[in-house]
Amino acid sequence: MRAAVVVDARGLRCPLPVIRLAQHVRDLEPGTVVEVWATDPAAAADVPAWCRMRGQEYLGSREVAEGDDGREDGPRGDHTAYVVRVVAPG
Amino acid sequence: MANPSPEAPPGAPVEPGAGPRRRAVLDAAPGPLHPVAARTLAAAVDAGWADPRRLHAEGRTARRLLDDARAVLAEGLGVRPEEVTFAPDGPTAVRWMAQGLSYAARRRGARVVTSAVEHSAVLLPARHDAAQAGDRTLARVVPVDRLGRVDLDAWAREVAVPGTVSALLQHANGEVGTLQPLGPAHEACRAAGVPLGVDAQASLGRVAPPRAFDVLAGDATSWGGPGGLGVLVVPDRTRWLLPGPADPDAALHGPSRHLPWVPLALAAAEAWQQTAATRDSDAAEAFALVDELRAVAAGVTDVEVVGDPVDRLPHVLTFSALYADGEALVREFDRHGFAVGSGSACTSSTLEPSHVLAAMGVLTHGNTRITLPLAAVASDRERDVRAFASRIAPVVAAVRAELGATHL
Structure with a gap:
């Protein structure tokens, strides 16, 4: 399943992935599923923690190998996709 | 000064x-040397510089000062002086604590149980040793709850797994402050016949020293003592041995075989007395x-x-x-x-x-x-x-x- 919204935070260091996520979620309808793509190891702890602190639903994560995303732009290489369902208004 | x-x-x-x-120092890990210990250190540099193994008057003075320091620390920790031994610093004391438990039990197994919030001096060697042995499951890391407290049920299950030779748990976490349930954790270890090594680097001098342990490790800086001095308590009942040849000066060094610089030990003992008071x-x-x-x-x-x-x-x-x-x-x-x-x-x-x-x-x-x-x-x-x-x-x-x- 591909999420409706992708926040590409690859190559960004903490706390920027979570800031980008929060900025996007502000404009989204409840129920929207968002994927955050990040290479920063801190995102593994911080995306779920953000969901808990801000009342959003954390759905899990998956590892994505280089080339899987089918996009040519942005930094290449392995990353993790963190999946979030918007519950509360951003 | x-x-x-x-x-x-x-x-x-x-x-x-x-x-x-x-300046407001709110990052006191390590903190400044206690001012009275600083004066003791200066005095001990003059009086206790000699090698305590020497037979001359200067050597005998250094030996007496080291014995005094050990006696003070032993009393403070509620153990006998022969059970107190030293290390070059707290993290080394913690590494030796773990290594001595594992090495003494090497013929029975190599499985080590610890918590996910231990000091890196516990976690890194445990994972390294398991990787070297080709079996990462030899280092079992028990999860903690949202407050940082070890999951006691999982702990009890893990220490009871056959082949487990040691368990390592901190007294308190130095990053978030949470105290670990040492009493019940030690009970579970005793029931399984597994010795418990306790890392008290964050707590000694701040709260009463722990009683529930089979080996204890600490760092003199946590009670206002000098840097460069780790302390280990190895009770007689505990099977604990570091690899290497037998120590001809075992009576002086204790089981760690480490001879600290005598002024450091004396300053640490002075700081202990001041802080405990x-x-x-x-x-x-x-x-x-x-x-x-x-x-x-x-x-x-x-x-x-x-x-x-x-x-x-x-x-x-x-x-x-x-x-x-x-x-x-x-x-x-x-x-x-x-x-x-x-x-x-x-x-x-x-x-x-x-x-x-x-x-x-x-x-x-x-x-x-x-x-x-x-x-x-x-x-x-x-x-x-x-x-x-x-x-x-x-x-x-x-x-x-x-x-x-x-x-x-």
């Missing part, structure tokens, strides 16, 4: 008529100050105070601010005259966030850690804490503004 405080940096707040504001009142005051800080930090938007609010070290506080950068927080507090710590990735050399915060499932970015110094080394501790409290909200706001993260 000359005042070694660094000059206040440009831009530090100035108190009317008081010159540049003095005021421990309860110092801890009560620090506990109340940290309670105040916890309340102030928790009142800032999107700031989470982590660790156990009650069952904790008296002097440690950690909070994490959403949308803030730990390195920038440390820099900004520093600019205002406050030395604080952080477990955020950007403040570590490895760019990995604190494994303690990650294991607890709390936010790792925007982290600020306070470790209050002993009142004996920071006479204005209370004033420093109040001044810091008033700075939390504005500093967090300033750092968020830098990142363009103000209306999230």
Whole structure:
């Protein structure tokens, strides 16, 4: 399943992935599923923690190998996709 | 002793008529040497420089001073002097604690149980040894709850697994302050016939020393002593041995085979006596100050105070601010005259966030850690804490503004 919204935070260091996520979620309808793509190891702890602190639903994560995303732009290489369902208004 | 405080940096707040504001040290891990221990250290440099193995008068003096230091520490820790042995520092004491338990049991197995929030001196060697042995399951890391407390049911199950030869658990976590349930954890170990090594690097001198252990490791800096001295307690009943040849000076060195520089041991013993004499009142005051800080930090938007609010070290506080950068927080507090710590990735050399915060499932970015110094080394501790409290909200706001993260 591909999420409706992708926040590409690859190559960004903490706390920027979570800031980008929060900025996007502000404009989204409840129920929207968002994927955050990040290479920063801190995102593994911080995306779920953000969901808990801000009342959003954390759905899990998956590892994505280089080339899987089918996009040519942005930094290449392995990353993790963190999946979030918007519950509360951003 | 000359005042070694660094000059206040440009831009530090100035108190009317008081010159540049003095520095507030709120990152006392390690903290400054206790002033009485500093005087003892200076005196011991003159009196206790000799090799305590020598038979001449100078050597005999050094030997007597070392024996005195060991006796003081033994009494304070509730053990016999022969059970106290030394290491070059706290992390080495912790590594030796683990290594000695494993090596003594090497013919029975190699499985080690520990918690996810142990010091890296526990976790890294355990994982390394397991990887070297080609079996990563030999290092079992038991999870902790949101407060950082080890899961006792999982702990009891893990220590009971056949082939387990040692268990390693901290007395308290130095990053978030949470005290571990050592009594029940030790019970589970005893029921399984597995010795428990306890890392008390964060707690000695701040709360009563633990009684539930089979080996204990600590660092003299935690009670106001000098750097460069780790302490191990190896009771007679515990099977503990480091690899290597037998020690011809075992009576002097104890089981670790390490001879500390005598002035360091003497200064550590002096610091212990000084700190133990005021421990309860110092801890009560620090506990109340940290309670105040916890309340102030928790009142800032999107700031989470982590660790156990009650069952904790008296002097440690950690909070994490959403949308803030730990390195920038440390820099900004520093600019205002406050030395604080952080477990955020950007403040570590490895760019990995604190494994303690990650294991607890709390936010790792925007982290600020306070470790209050002993009142004996920071006479204005209370004033420093109040001044810091008033700075939390504005500093967090300033750092968020830098990142363009103000209306999230």
